[in-house]
Amino acid sequence: MGFFKRAEEHGDLLGAMMGRTGALDDERVLRLADSVLRSAWFRCQGCRRADECADFLAKADAREPAPDYCQNKALMDSLAR
Numbered sequence: 350m351g352f353f354k355r356a357e358e359h360g361d362l363l364g365a366m367m368g369r370t371g372a373l374d375d376e377r378v379l380r381l382a383d384s385v386l387r388s389a390w391f392r393c394q395g396c397r398r399a400d401e402c403a404d405f406l407a408k409a410d411a412r413e414p415a416p417d418y419c420q421n422k423a424l425m426d427s428l429a430r
Contacts, residue, residue: 356394362402363393366419371412372428385424392420 367373396402398418405416415425 358399359393359396360390362399362406363390363421365406366402366415366421366425367428369406369409369411369413370415370425370429372425374429378428389421389424396420 364373367378372378396419401416401418412429414429415422419425
């Protein structure tokens with residue numbers, strides 16, 4: 350997979366995971382430093398479980414916590430509270 354295709358795919362997964370876990374429902378996400386979101390994006394880019402992530406997103410209930418393998422789980426959990 351090419352760099353830009355992978356970057357787009359993982360960016361979409363990150364946004365979908367934030368939406369699914371409820372992390373986007375809190376105004377705190379709007380106050381996060383750009384560096385926090387950039388770090389989350391880079392962690393997602395390094396993940397080798399994109400297929401599992403996409404499968405989770407397809408099956409998970411709304412506001413379900415991120416799976417344990419998610420490299421951004423701590424961020425998602427803290428924002429979804």
